Amino acid sequence: METYTSAHMRLIEDTDGNLVDADYFCSDYCHRDYCRRYKIPYEGWNGCHEVEAPRVCENCKTEI
DSSP states (O other), X not given: OOOEEEEEEEEEEOTTSOEEEEEEXXXXXXXXXXXXXXXXXXXXXXXXXEEESOOBOTTTOOBO
């Protein structure tokens, strides 16, 4: 049985603009904080996505 959860995502693209990876966050706050801490441009909120569970927030390390 598949289980899903909602998460915020930071999409990671290569130099050609192809999607190569993604970081998952429990909230937009964690997404912004992560980008600020690692000096990564915050490219805005792109909605809440349904992803396979469980996931761990890249910033606060809690289970999403």
